[in-house]
Amino acid sequence: MTGAAITTIPAPGAGLNTEMKVFAVMAAVLALIGPTGIVYPYFIMQALCFALFACAFNLLIGFVGLLSFGHAMFLGTAGYASAHAAKVWGVAPEVSILFGAAASALLGVLTGLLAIRRQGIYFSMITLALAQMIYFFYLQAKFTHGEDGIQGVPQGKMFGLLDLTRPMTLYFVVLAVFLLAFLLIYRIINSPFGEILKAIRENEPRAISLGYKADQYKLAAFVLSAALAGLAGALKALVAQNASLTDAHWNMSGEVVLMVLVGGLGTIYGPVLGAFVIIAMQQYLAGIGQWVLVAQGVIFVACVLAFRKGVIGVLAERLKIQL
Numbered sequence: 001m002t003g004a005a006i007t008t009i010p011a012p013g014a015g016l017n018t019e020m021k022v023f024a025v026m027a028a029v030l031a032l033i034g035p036t037g038i039v040y041p042y043f044i045m046q047a048l049c050f051a052l053f054a055c056a057f058n059l060l061i062g063f064v065g066l067l068s069f070g071h072a073m074f075l076g077t078a079g080y081a082s083a084h085a086a087k088v089w090g091v092a093p094e095v096s097i098l099f100g101a102a103a104s105a106l107l108g109v110l111t112g113l114l115a116i117r118r119q120g121i122y123f124s125m126i127t128l129a130l131a132q133m134i135y136f137f138y139l140q141a142k143f144t145h146g147e148d149g150i151q152g153v154p155q156g157k158m159f160g161l162l163d164l165t166r167p168m169t170l171y172f173v174v175l176a177v178f179l180l181a182f183l184l185i186y187r188i189i190n191s192p193f194g195e196i197l198k199a200i201r202e203n204e205p206r207a208i209s210l211g212y213k214a215d216q217y218k219l220a221a222f223v224l225s226a227a228l229a230g231l232a233g234a235l236k237a238l239v240a241q242n243a244s245l246t247d248a249h250w251n252m253s254g255e256v257v258l259m260v261l262v263g264g265l266g267t268i269y270g271p272v273l274g275a276f277v278i279i280a281m282q283q284y285l286a287g288i289g290q291w292v293l294v295a296q297g298v299i300f301v302a303c304v305l306a307f308r309k310g311v312i313g314v315l316a317e318r319l320k321i322q323l
Helices: 003-007 016-036 041-061 072-087 093-115 120-140 167-189 192-202 204-209 214-240 250-263 270-284 291-306 310-319
Strands: none
Touching: 016 041, 016 167, 041 167, 041 214, 041 250, 041 270, 072 093, 072 120, 072 214, 072 250, 093 120, 093 214, 120 250, 167 192, 167 214, 192 204, 192 214, 204 214, 250 270, 250 291, 250 310, 270 291, 270 310
16 A cells, blocks of 8 residues: 555545435434334334444444454443443433443543554454453442343433433434434544544554554544444443343354444445344344344355455445445
C-alpha cells in the first residue's frame, strides 16, 4: 500500500447517496413493520440489540483486523451495570443505559491496554481469557445474583416523558438508539480516523513508518467497539427486563462472530442482516431444540463456501456498490 493510499480520504459524498438510500429504506421498514404486527415487536427489538452488538464487533474486526473472542464481556458487563443501576439505585432508564455503556468502555480501556500489545491469535486468546475471568467474576459476585441474574428490571420513563412500559414506545426508543448508533459507526468508518484504521488493517508496518501510532489507534477502536457493544447490552437488559450470565458467556462471543461472517465482514449493513438471520433462527426454530446449532453450523459452512464475503459482501460486489 502506498502512502497516498493511506493518507487520502475519499471525497465527501463518495458512495454516500447509495448508502444513505439503503439506510433510509432500512429505517422506514423497521419503523413500519413493528406497529403493523407483521413481526412480533419484541423479536425486532431483540434483533436490533444484537445487530448493534454485531456492528460494534465489526468495527473492530472488519475495519481494524482485530479478532476478539471475548466481546461478550462488554455485552454482559453493560447488561449487569444497567440492570443494577435501574433496579437497585432507581435511576432513570437513559441514565442506566449510559451507565452500562460507560462501564463497558472502562472495561474496554483496562482489557485493551493488555490485549492490544499482541497481534493475531495471541490477541484473540488474551481477549478470550479476560472474558472468561469476567464471566466467573459475575458468576460469584453478589450483585449479579449468580445464575439467577437480575430479574424484573424496571423500564420506567425515559426523560420523564416516554413510558417504556408501553411496547410501541419502547420499540421506537430502541429503534432510535440503534439508528443513531449505526450512523455513529458509519461516521467513524468514513472519517479520517476510520481511514487510518483501515490502513493499519491493510499494512500496519507501513502505517507506522508514516508516523501513525498504531497501538493508540487500535486501543481507541477497541474502546469504541466496547462502548457500543455495551450500549447494545444495556439496551437489551432494558428490553428483556433482565441481565443474565448468558450475555457474558463465551458462546455469545462466538455468536457475534457468526453474525458478522454471515452478513459480511467489513461491510456496513452485513452485521445487521447477519444478526437478524441468527436471531430469527433461534426464535422461530426453537422447537427443534439443539438442532438449531446444527442449522447454524450448516449456514456458516454454506457462507464460507459460497459467500466468502458474506451475503451483503457478495451482493455489493455484484452490484458494484458499497454496502
